[in-house]
Amino acid sequence: MAKVHELEIKNKYTGEIIGTVPADTPETVNDKIKKVHKNQHLLREMDFFERAQILAKFATKLRFKKAKLKDLVVAEGGLPIKYSEWELGIVMTGFKFCDWYHQFIEDKPLTGIDGEKNATIKYIPHGLSACISPRNTPISLPLYQMGANYLVGNGAIVKPSTACPLTMLEAYSTMKDMDFPGLDALDLVIAPGEWAVDEFLKSHLVKIIMTVTSSHTAKDILVRYGRLLKKTADKSMGVAMYTQPFKQFFFECAGNDAGIVMDDVNLEHVAKWNAMASYTNSGQQCFSMKRIIVHQDIYDEYIEYLIKEIEKLKYGDPTDPTVDIGPLGSRRILMMMEVMVADAKEYGVKIYTGGEKIDTGEDYGLFYTPTLVEIKPELCEDLSKAPFLWREEAFGPVRSITKAKDMKDAIRLANASNYG
Numbered sequence: 001m002a003k004v005h006e007l008e009i010k011n012k013y014t015g016e017i018i019g020t021v022p023a024d025t026p027e028t029v030n031d032k033i034k035k036v037h038k039n040q041h042l043l044r045e046m047d048f049f050e051r052a053q054i055l056a057k058f059a060t061k062l063r064f065k066k067a068k069l070k071d072l073v074v075a076e077g078g079l080p081i082k083y084s085e086w087e088l089g090i091v092m093t094g095f096k097f098c099d100w101y102h103q104f105i106e107d108k109p110l111t112g113i114d115g116e117k118n119a120t121i122k123y124i125p126h127g128l129s130a131c132i133s134p135r136n137t138p139i140s141l142p143l144y145q146m147g148a149n150y151l152v153g154n155g156a157i158v159k160p161s162t163a164c165p166l167t168m169l170e171a172y173s174t175m176k177d178m179d180f181p182g183l184d185a186l187d188l189v190i191a192p193g194e195w196a197v198d199e200f201l202k203s204h205l206v207k208i209i210m211t212v213t214s215s216h217t218a219k220d221i222l223v224r225y226g227r228l229l230k231k232t233a234d235k236s237m238g239v240a241m242y243t244q245p246f247k248q249f250f251f252e253c254a255g256n257d258a259g260i261v262m263d264d265v266n267l268e269h270v271a272k273w274n275a276m277a278s279y280t281n282s283g284q285q286c287f288s289m290k291r292i293i294v295h296q297d298i299y300d301e302y303i304e305y306l307i308k309e310i311e312k313l314k315y316g317d318p319t320d321p322t323v324d325i326g327p328l329g330s331r332r333i334l335m336m337m338e339v340m341v342a343d344a345k346e347y348g349v350k351i352y353t354g355g356e357k358i359d360t361g362e363d364y365g366l367f368y369t370p371t372l373v374e375i376k377p378e379l380c381e382d383l384s385k386a387p388f389l390w391r392e393e394a395f396g397p398v399r400s401i402t403k404a405k406d407m408k409d410a411i412r413l414a415n416a417s418n419y420g
Helices: 026-038 048-064 066-077 081-096 098-104 140-152 166-177 193-202 215-231 267-283 299-312 331-345 407-414
Strands: 006-010 017-022 108-111 117-121 128-132 156-159 186-188 206-214 248-254 258-261 291-295 350-353 371-374 398-404
Touching: 017 066, 017 166, 026 128, 026 156, 026 186, 026 193, 048 066, 048 081, 048 098, 048 140, 048 166, 066 081, 066 166, 081 098, 081 140, 098 140, 128 140, 128 193, 140 156, 140 166, 140 186, 140 206, 156 193, 166 186, 193 206, 193 215, 206 215, 215 248, 258 267, 258 407, 267 299, 267 398, 291 299, 291 407, 299 350, 299 371, 299 398, 331 350, 331 371, 331 398, 398 407
Parallel strands: 128 156, 128 206, 156 186, 206 248, 258 291, 291 398, 371 398
Antiparallel strands: 006 017, 108 117, 350 371
């Protein structure tokens, strides 16, 4: 077996080492896959409502640990403390009322062509799910992935980001402490995604791959799966026959979200919410508003309101309850923001505010000031020639804005990106 090593987890703002975590190896990953697969029967021996009640009890246990979990989210995730409450709250609320989801998987009668109800749709657990979670949400998404699979009777292995695994490990420890029924059918893998994904793809026991990630990473996973299938091709019968079984893929992929502001709104109110939608968590959210398209008749007035709201945003120490924007998750994100802004400048764009980096020279305490870049509508027409900032997702605090003639034109511009 490969030598077990430890990962050092650092505070995103101070660089302080806040924990060390034993890293999995390919051998331990496969051991966990086998264990979870073997114990899935523990989940299926309970009915849906029993599992829902257990998740509701778990939500209560999480509430008792809320202070500690919030501190971990802030430290390893860099999320401002004011938003860590939301990060935890959506999970606790979701688990508390998860019995509501039964309506989607309960037996459903089918009416035949003769008008008689002579068939029934039954939902059964599909099998072991390998879940890969992103760095920007240390607890909500990995716990949702684990909880959703548990609720429907699937075993689950969750791989949180190696940049911020401590919060999820604390949540899993809470499960152990409460003697969580069926816990042997759930586990965590602490390993780099580069090779952990390959282990999940190769295993015949893994039936589902579930991830929340960039569209490019999701495509890369599919490319890897295609290569794996190709390696198993047997053409001895004259046609290609593949021994690797099909897997199901559930991807939530980030895009290049556009917000449209028409001339019938309260501009001050909309500007406030657009700033929040664009820059929360330093713009490192898959659902952030990345592009803002404004009706030409209100464009100049709206810009004034929006700039005021952006410049109100405070960045700095995420433990400060007045801070809106915490540190970036990695140097790669900082570099991407620099590249996008530099590329946009080549097109003669106007930068209304921001455009500056704060670089400690380390992998922590990194910031890019909240930035708003005007891109002329004509630059958005041909994607092969459009600024990088317009056609690709800006996973950081840099946003683009342009004007539209009317709603039809705004929708056309919204669709003018690499994501449609």
